[in-house]
Amino acid sequence: MSDESLVKLLNKIQQQQQLLQNQLNNEQQSLSQLAKRLWAQQESEKARLSRELHDGVGQLLTGLTRRLQGLSQQYPELLELIEISELALSDVRQLSRLMSPTILDDLGLIPAIKWLSRSLFEHENIDIELQLPEKVTASKDVNILIYRIIQESFVNTIKHAEANQVTLHISCHHKILRLDIVDNGHGFEHNSIIQGLGLNSMQDRARAFNAELSVNSGLNKGTRISLTVAI
Secondary structure: OOHHHHHHHHHHHHHHHHHHHHHHHHHHHHHHHHHHHHHHHHHHHHHHHHHHHHHHHHHHHHHHHHHHHHHHOOOHHHHHHHHHHHHHHHHHHHHHHHHOOOHHHHOOHHHHHHHHHHHHHOOOOOEEEEEOOOOOOOOHHHHHHHHHHHHHHHHHHHHHHOOOEEEEEEEEEOOEEEEEEEEOOOOOOHHHOOHHHOHHHHHHHHHHOOOEEEEEEOOOOOEEEEEEEEO
16 A cells, blocks of 8 residues: 555544544533433422422411411310421421522522521531632522532431531632532442432533532541532
8 A cells, every 4th residue: 555545544534533523522412411401300390399399288288287376275285286287387398498499599509508508407416517608600500500419418428427527618710619528427338339329310410511520438438529510
């Protein structure tokens, strides 16, 4: 084969490689957009269920509580039922907020994180330390991503870690946000990760937004979850 023929062949191979790379890039972009739409649809469904809880079950419990309060003057034995009804109403309202954190839209990411921390750790024997900037400016989708990663991490810590100390740190530099959540629990080995921990869901969410999520843990070494995402 002549030198000219070899050059032509190499050029053709390079063109085919570039074509394949472009196709892969386009397919990756399409998959990313599809994943974002799926997460958006899931959030929309959660918002719908949240409204049904608040407007349906919540209003029924409110009506029941008021009715019992009106009858309690005549029937004092109803006071215990009033307490149960009020507790049920409080639980429904909290569940509604956790399913669809409207506080994200109303006040922003930082107040939402503070509210979430209070709500989840209020009755737990776990000290939570928040190291947060005054404000984070990001799109709605990225705010939801960060919020859901934090929510899933907190729930895992409460349910599985047996920790008594959790630290959440957020820093922002040059349009990049870094989130770190560290606990001093018993940790786990990566080859024995339980699917139910929701780690796969967290990884899928992060990939959909071209974010980097890492989970570092070991037995009796605690767990660190880190997220890096463009804002």
